[in-house]
Amino acid sequence: MLEVNVALKVGSFQLEVAFQNQKTFTALFGQSGSGKSLTLNLISGLIRPNEGFIRLDGVTFVDINEGIFEPMHRRRVGVVFQDSNLFPHMSVRQNLLFGRWFAPKGDRRIDFDQVIEVLGIGKLLKRPPSRLSGGERQRVAIGRALLSCPRLLLFDEPMAALDMERKLEILPLIERIRDEFRVPMVYVSHAIEEVVRLADLIVVIDAGKVKAIGGPGEVFSAASAQSEEARFDRSSVLTVRVAGENARYGLTELKHSSGVIWLGGAAGPAGSEARVIIKATDVVLANEPAHRTSVRSVLQGKVLSIHDSGPFAMVEIALAGDNHLFAAATRQAVDELGLQKGCDVFALIKTAALDEAKIAPAHVS
Numbered sequence: 001m002l003e004v005n006v007a008l009k010v011g012s013f014q015l016e017v018a019f020q021n022q023k024t025f026t027a028l029f030g031q032s033g034s035g036k037s038l039t040l041n042l043i044s045g046l047i048r049p050n051e052g053f054i055r056l057d058g059v060t061f062v063d064i065n066e067g068i069f070e071p072m073h074r075r076r077v078g079v080v081f082q083d084s085n086l087f088p089h090m091s092v093r094q095n096l097l098f099g100r101w102f103a104p105k106g107d108r109r110i111d112f113d114q115v116i117e118v119l120g121i122g123k124l125l126k127r128p129p130s131r132l133s134g135g136e137r138q139r140v141a142i143g144r145a146l147l148s149c150p151r152l153l154l155f156d157e158p159m160a161a162l163d164m165e166r167k168l169e170i171l172p173l174i175e176r177i178r179d180e181f182r183v184p185m186v187y188v189s190h191a192i193e194e195v196v197r198l199a200d201l202i203v204v205i206d207a208g209k210v211k212a213i214g215g216p217g218e219v220f221s222a223a224s225a226q227s228e229e230a231r232f233d234r235s236s237v238l239t240v241r242v243a244g245e246n247a248r249y250g251l252t253e254l255k256h257s258s259g260v261i262w263l264g265g266a267a268g269p270a271g272s273e274a275r276v277i278i279k280a281t282d283v284v285l286a287n288e289p290a291h292r293t294s295v296r297s298v299l300q301g302k303v304l305s306i307h308d309s310g311p312f313a314m315v316e317i318a319l320a321g322d323n324h325l326f327a328a329a330t331r332q333a334v335d336e337l338g339l340q341k342g343c344d345v346f347a348l349i350k351t352a353a354l355d356e357a358k359i360a361p362a363h364v365s
């Protein structure tokens with residue numbers, strides 16, 4: 001179990017973060033400048049808190065009251081940064097072996113060949129980092145961190161510099177590592193697609209404080225999880241069942257208790273549970289089901305709240321099955337449709353905005 005309960009003041013910024021996770025994968029999610037990296041650096045031992053403690057499976061990394069501060073190398077944590085930080089003068093193999101060197105001889109439980117196979121980097125072993133693509137460099141960086149057989153693996157925005165295609169290649173690799181090597185992980189990101197797909201527990205940090213905490217479904221259905229300013233980034237996460245494919249058009253039908261959503265691309269085996277991420281700006285509101293439009297994805301719900309913000313409004317809709325959906329609209333449209341708390345409403349979702357990056361299997365860990 002990872003237990004974090006720390007306070008830190010740097011300049012005028014005050015960080016106070018507390019959470020615990022018995023499962024493997026914790027995501028620290030929040031806007032730029034919210035305090036995610038500081039939290040990660042406190043866990044790695046790069047910086048020392050003013051107050052509090054951090055423990056992993058009963059091992060104390062730091063406890064200010066007890067006067068304990070283990071330096072980074074004694075915590076045995078592996079870190080993967082946005083920039084892979086590989087040693088430029090070493091080959092891929094040497095970089096990986098460097099990681100191995102940090103693993104204590106009696107605890108080399110993670111196998112070199114297995115890591116290479118999972119990450120698909122067998123063909124790259126002789127190359128210097130300068131001859132790798134960004135995605136390949138990140139795979140090697142993950143391999144190097146993993147081969148040190150860490151007690152805890154930390155990721156600081158590991159995919160922030162990669163394009164969507166590379167992200168979609170690397171996400172399943174991180175999933176496999178999570179499931180095959182069972183190393184606890186803490187993953188910093190401001191990308192909702194990544195944290196929903198990977199995490200058991202999401203800790204939402206805002207202005208140095210924990211704003212929400214829970215599994216992907218719970219956290220992103222709560223209005224409080226995302227900041228008010230993030231109107232154009234606001235997303236909802238709905239739990240759906242994969243109903244079947246329309247092979248002719250390359251679409252997948254997703255069933256929600258409030259209606260049907262069509263996704264461009266594949267979404268896992270029929271019958272399986274999945275989570276779909278819907279941006280508030282991809283939802284159109286209507287008083288009645290859409291006729292003669294291109295929209296095929298329609299959910300029915302009740303207006304739960306309306307928050308005005310300048311010319312716009314954020315409409316929160318309660319759907320059957322305890323999911324909430326956010327829709328961004330103009331205040332004018334909200335007035336003209338006569339929307340108010342308790343009204344029935346139809347949410348029309350653009351399938352063209354829902355591709356494979358927006359779907360994640362609802363994993364059980």
Ligand SMILES: Nc1ncnc2c1ncn2[C@@H]1O[C@H](COP(=O)(O)OP(=O)(O)OP(=O)(O)O)[C@@H](O)[C@H]1O
Pocket residue numbers: 010011012013030031032033034035036037038039190
């Ligand atoms: N050494 C420092 N001295 C003063 N302020 C600092 C220091 N390090 C970080 N901060 C401030 O603390 C806040 C949180 O920083 P942090 O790097 O944790 O944010 P973040 O959530 O990781 O953001 P990003 O996603 O942009 O990396 C920021 O306002 C930052 O300017």
